[in-house]
Amino acid sequence: MAKNQLNILSSLMENETVEEYTYQITLNNHVREEKILYSSQQLDSRKRDRDSAFQSDDHDYNHVSGPQQNTLQKRQCMSEQQKDNLNKENEDDNACSSCPVEIDSYDDDSSSESTSSEVKNLIVKMKGGHQLFEYQIVNLSEKNKVDPVNNVFTNADKTLMREFWKKMEPTSNEIKNTVRRTKWEADIKPLIKKYADAIEVKTDKVFVDNNNGASLKTIFESPFVGEFNFLNHYEMLWVQDTYRRFICLFNSPVNILRDSNTSEMAYRDSFVNPIIPKVFDDISDKIRFQVGEIESSLCKEHRNQMREIKPRVCLGSKHDGILKVHVNACEFEIGFLEVVGSPSKTDVKGYYEDLEKLLKVMQISIYYQRHHHLNRNTPEENLSCIQSFGILVYKRRTAIYVMHRLKGGLHLVDVLTEFTIPESMDQAYVLEEIIKKVYFFKSRIMDYYVKLQNISRKVDAYDSSDEELLLESNN
Structure with a gap:
């Protein structure tokens, strides 16, 4: 009888441990998903602010929709304490000195300068998702063939820039x-x-x-x-x-x-x-x-x-x-x-x-x-x-x-x-x-x-x- 009771008790403890472990994984995945979405929203917000201040209205950043919108609705249901904790975690991540700090680039005096057609053509080619291109930076020393510098620009372009x-x-x-x-x-x-x-x-x-x-x-x-x-x-x-x-x-x-x-x-x-x-x-x-x-x-x-x-x-x-x-x-x-x-x-x-x-x-x-x-x-x-x-x-x-x-x-x-x-x-x-x-x-x-x-x-x-x-x- 005592042996059967021990087996039943052990089975119950294992079930509780599995349920707790499953709950913890679900919670961690949920927090990770919210952090990714929140960081994405921050980046989109900064880009919209920058473009409205220093560029024309040619760029259009769409609002989140579909699965992201469902996730956003979940976030709105979170308590204020959970939101504060999530915000603090993102701030801590951004403050980490071991990673490059995301800083919005701007050069608001370029529009008043007389720019040559050659430079204008080079800048037009830099429209894309590469981060250094957003800063209008071209690293002429880059030898990696898969780098955007070597994919976007021709040899003649790189010779001209050099x-x-x-x-x-x-x-x-x-x-x-x-x-x-x-x-x-x-x-x-x-x-x-x-x-x-x-x-x-x-x-x-x-x-x-x-x-x-x-x-x-x-x-x-x-x-x-x-x-x-x-x-x-x-x-x-x-x-x-x-x-x-x-x-x-x-x-x-x-x-x-x-x-x-x-x-x-x-x-x-x-x-x-x-x-x-x-x-x-x-x-x-x-x-x-x-x-x-x-x-x-x-x-x-x-x-x-x-x-x-x-x-x-x-x-x-x-x-x-x-x-x-x-x-x-x-x-x-x-x-x-x-x-x-x-x-x-x-x-x-x-x-x-x-x-x-x-x-x-x-x-x-x-x-x-x-x-x-x-x-x-x-x-x-x-x-x-x-x-x-x-x-x-x-x-x-x-x-x-x-x-x-x-x-x-x-x-x-x-x-x-x-x-x-x-x-x-x-x-x-x-x-x-x-x-x-x-x-x-x-x-x-x-x-x-x-x-x-x-x-x-x-x-x-x-x-x-x-x-x-x-x-x-x-x-």
Whole structure:
């Protein structure tokens, strides 16, 4: 009798567990369905607001119908507490800094510009569902055959856009006379040659145990003579520190560039930040490269201006580094750094997500740089030099991007330079190439800083009443 009672009790408990489990699955599916619908409604609402403010009435966004309408009716029957919880979950998802932040794009001054027929034809081809096309961004460096850039545009189109991009780059004379050219020839280049000769591994000695400890002492000697001067000697110390880091890595029993357990933060702190952001430390009073999980104020301001005015907490996208300059006593973000995971981890999805986030914020940077000078009565023809920069580090490869804006609002981006850091002593000769590319990237930013200071340095007929608040365009 007792055994039968236990069997009956066990059967009842199993039935209750199955029913509870089935109910939980149904509830989770229902909440997931509502979250997808709610996010879709938010996106459609933002698109309608944007088009009504800055575009013609050619686009028509239909209301939900059919099965979605039935789901919407279910949502209307939800309690206020359930709706609040659902809204909070969507806000938390949008605030997640690990994903690209959805920011509505706008370029409301493009309609007043004289646009060439060639640019107009290119913009017409960009009508579609690709997110970067909504921002009017074309990545000329994209090699993926399935990417919309390679499907929508012909080879002639891409050649034309690449010519446009090159015309907006510095001339050969400007590159030759860049601000750091003289110091490179006088101090940095001889120091690099000295270090390169000290650590060079001959090709016929690659498979021989080459104990060159005596020659490596050169890298640990003082790179300058006389009393230390920060501004004059800092870049020499930066070169020395770069060589030291790699020499210690190559002689370490654990190579973090090959270790699968190396975290992204360790990779950034040990190699990415010392090679690129650190080179700007001697001019940080004018050009500052801030590193860490840095929140972009541009994205935050952009979202606040584009969306409906209402109380809310809005987080901008976060980046691994932001390059900042001051123009007319105002701070501008002109460059952005993204590191995709560790040096040995393959993450294609993360690569494309960070690249997309990088290109979007570069476009927003150009927008705010332009409007600062336009509000100071700067003629449109003086703004052709406006540009933005992006640095993407994926595994051991680093690519530096430059974005330019054509009249009409078309934004073209291509790779300025790229390099791959070495992971063994026999490849250490690549350090000379890396240091040269990073050094002249710094010089390029310094040249751009000088150009920015001269765009609207003096405003003779400036009247604050002429400024139009960006929010007014939504009214």
